[in-house]
Amino acid sequence: MSKTDLERAIIADIENNHFGSLATVEGGKPKLRYMAVFNDGLNIHMATNRCTHKVEELEDNPNVSLLMGYEAGGTKDILEIEGTASVTKDESLRKKLWNDEFSKWFSGPEDPNYVILDITPNRIEYTGQGQEKQVWEA
16 A cells, blocks of 8 residues: 555545544553544544643653544544644634534633644554554654
8 A cells, every 4th residue: 555545545534433542641651542533634633621631641741642543342443643742722713613512611612721632643553354454654
């Protein structure tokens, strides 16, 4: 598979998986949590509260890992994404990603505690159904 075809397959899988397991580093050890995933191509975004431990962890160490796609019985492609994350309060991105489900935690897209994690992948391992693992690198 060419790099372009691999990128298309990866983007399609990100778009078809609305949740993933995000790992940060806390005290030198991995810390894992399940989060909603949004994307614009290979640019991955996650909404969170700026007062969470993950935001503190990213300030100390921006390296993250994101696992997406596996379901019981192996019914989906699997993405293992390594990259770096930064916290943004970009107003246009906050408005673009806002949905009413967030109102459980935030007063609206202008809530100062509502921030977006931007994940920049540097390596992605893609395993399609019935295929060998392939690696995409930035």
